[in-house]
Amino acid sequence: MEIIRSELQFVVLARGIGSRFETLSSDIPKPFLPVANLPLLHYVFEYLCKSKVRQAIVITHSGLQKRINMLAEKFPIKIENALVDPDIGTADALREIASRIDHDFVVLSGDLITNIPLHKIADIHRVSGSAMVMLLNEENEEDSKKICKDKLVSKHFIGLNKERVVMFQSSFDSGNFVKFIKPFLEKFSELELHSNITDGHLYFFKHWVLRLIEKKKKTISSIQGDLVPLLVKSQFNPKIAKRLSKYSRQGEYPNFKGFNFLKDNCNMRKQQFKIKCIAYKTPRNLLCMRVNTLNSYLRANFTLITCNSFFSREAYIYKTIYLNKGFRIHEDDHIEDSLLGKKLTISGQRNIKNSIIGENCNIGKNVRIENSILMDNVKIQNDCQIFNTIMMNSSILKAKSRLIQCTVRVNQTVEMGTIATKYIFGEESFY
Incomplete structure (x- = not known):
């Protein structure tokens, strides 16, 4: 893989919480659950090293710090542990370490197993000037049925206009129905609506997004539940976009293109919003799995049996x-x-x-x-x-x-x- 340039900082979420399969994670911390006889976190470190990432911040808690350092010693990567309360949300955890991040940053979950080319997502992030690029994975029919049956997993309705994410809505909030307002449909004559695409929990963010997280303590606690939907809506809602624009001053963030507001017409027409949320869909020949339920834990183990590139x-x-x-x-x-x-x-x-x-x-x-x-x-x-x-x-x-x-x-x-x-x-x- 190509080298990921140093203007990006990498943050790994590895707080040891496995609330969706406590039977396993209550005995063995989630980052160290064995997947094909290797700790789950091993795959994240290996992925970063293969992508030529030289250092990363690992958000964890004091009980896992020593084990994470011992695992990191096996890889040519510099790990800086950031200790936070394991019970706070993912965006709350980013807020706790905001002083350590001074560039555009990448957040990836410690339960992600993938071999997608990280440099390609980085290139999209640079060229598009997007506020966020998020990894999405299309599940096959069998896996989608398992996800739908699992009450602990939130299914999402994700709307795509070419590569752009224009809708990100949880079924926990809307049930099994999606409502569209007329201006939205007028804006997008072509819209792909997916219910079998899952959030891979790998995100590229502009640095100004961190300032937004810092200031919105009451309303942004979770990356997936709060931050992502807000950024997606801000692309087309002028009131939200105007509020966000103050966190993205062009002088401080030279790569940010700013907003260009024209006359308000049905809240969308004749407006140009430079803020973008881009999707990177996992190619079908590559691997993207999150190990966050019992079913996904079993599936990851059995899938990796045939993926010999993951073995030592x-x-x-x-x-x-x-x-x-x-x-x-x-x-x-x-x-x-x-x-x-x-x-x-x-x-x-x-x-x-x-x-x-x-x-x-x-x-x-x-x-x-x-x-x-x-x-x-x-x-x-x-x-x-x-x-x-x-x-x-x-x-x-x-x-x-x-x-x-x-x-x-x-x-x-x-x-x-x-x-x-x-x-x-x-x-x-x-x-």
């Missing part, structure tokens, strides 16, 4: 299986589309399909594992079957058990002969 040199591919060096496959083994971690011990025939197994795991005889994730130090005794299940660190499944769509939390033991479906061991509850 310690792993290699044999047919469709990712293995660590020194592990041998026998004739009676049935292993496919799986990632096997270091120091794995398996007794007897192996029957593993589309699964990820962490380090130092011990698997007994006649065990079947499909579409499942075993984290580190997991023990599976003889004659067990595991389907669509997550077994977290140091958990134990005793002999002759069968789990379907279950989660076994850290250090939990499932007793012999257990048969369970959609059950959380350690919370003693059903999904």
